[in-house]
Amino acid sequence: DTAVSQTPKYLVTQMGNDxxxxxxxxxxxxxxxxxxxxxxxxxxxxFSYNNKELIINETVPNRFSPKSPDKAHLNLHINSLExxxxxxxxxxxxxxxxxxxxxPGTRLTVT
Amino acid sequence: xxxxxxxxxxxxxxxxDSAVIKCTYxxxxxxxxxxxxxxxxxxxxxxxxxRSNVGEKKDQRIAVTLNKTAxxxxxxxTETQxxxxxxxxxxxxxxxxQKVTFGIGTKLQVIP
Numbered sequence: 001d002t003a004v005s006q007t008p009k010y011l012v013t014q015m016g017n018d019x020x021x022x023x024x025x026x027x028x029x030x031x032x033x034x035x036x037x038x039x040x041x042x043x044x045x046x047f048s049y050n051n052k053e054l055i056i057n058e059t060v061p062n063r064f065s066p067k068s069p070d071k072a073h074l075n076l077h078i079n080s081l082e083x084x085x086x087x088x089x090x091x092x093x094x095x096x097x098x099x100x101x102x103x104p105g106t107r108l109t110v111t
Numbered sequence: 112x113x114x115x116x117x118x119x120x121x122x123x124x125x126x127x128d129s130a131v132i133k134c135t136y137x138x139x140x141x142x143x144x145x146x147x148x149x150x151x152x153x154x155x156x157x158x159x160x161x162r163s164n165v166g167e168k169k170d171q172r173i174a175v176t177l178n179k180t181a182x183x184x185x186x187x188x189t190e191t192q193x194x195x196x197x198x199x200x201x202x203x204x205x206x207x208x209q210k211v212t213f214g215i216g217t218k219l220q221v222i223p
Contacts (some may be wrong), residue, residue, distance in 0.1 A: 054208075102154040104153075
């Protein structure tokens with residue numbers, strides 16, 4: 001009965017590769033998010049979807065492309081990975097204007 | 112643009128003492144202010160939140176105060192315990208766009 005799940009939990013890959021992270025929520029929320037948390041623990045929003053529509057797209061390189069096939073899923077695809085992409089990526093979901101529930105995070109290491 | 116400033120970035124207190132973390136925000140239209148706790152290696156989790164029609168909210172040892180005129184809000188933890196040690200993030204929802212901007216986080220260490 002996990003609320004927000006992400007896969008994989010760990011991802012180690014080489015520069016230049018393409019990778020995807022998947023996120024699913026079973027809370028019936030209408031809004032989903034992707035955050036990047038760097039080594040200094042700063043939580044930076046990347047994208048937000050409401051009812052499958054993109055509503056927030058922060059200044060993120062276009063190598064990052066989110067996809068929301070339905071309200072319960074928000075995936076993140078990253079092309080041409082760079083060293084600076086190494087971070088923990090958190091998915092989250094909420095009802096509009098309410099508490100966000102975070103997934104367990106995906107630790108991405110680019111070598 | 113939207114901005115949330117949080118301080119201090121690190122805070123050490125003796126067990127049993129109180130801890131206070133302060134945040135300011137830039138958008139006067141903000142109306143939702145959550146606080147999240149992130150333990151080492153884990154996900155952020157909501158510990159308390161406050162909306163703009165309320166000035167203070169308490170939940171056991173945790174309280175949050177909001178001053179909309181001054182655009183600042185604070186987290187107060189009383190009778191701190193070692194398990195309170197974590198990184199605490201304040202946040203503010205901006206402009207009704209469901210965008211929650213986080214502060215930089217405060218690493219709280221409670222010394223037994």
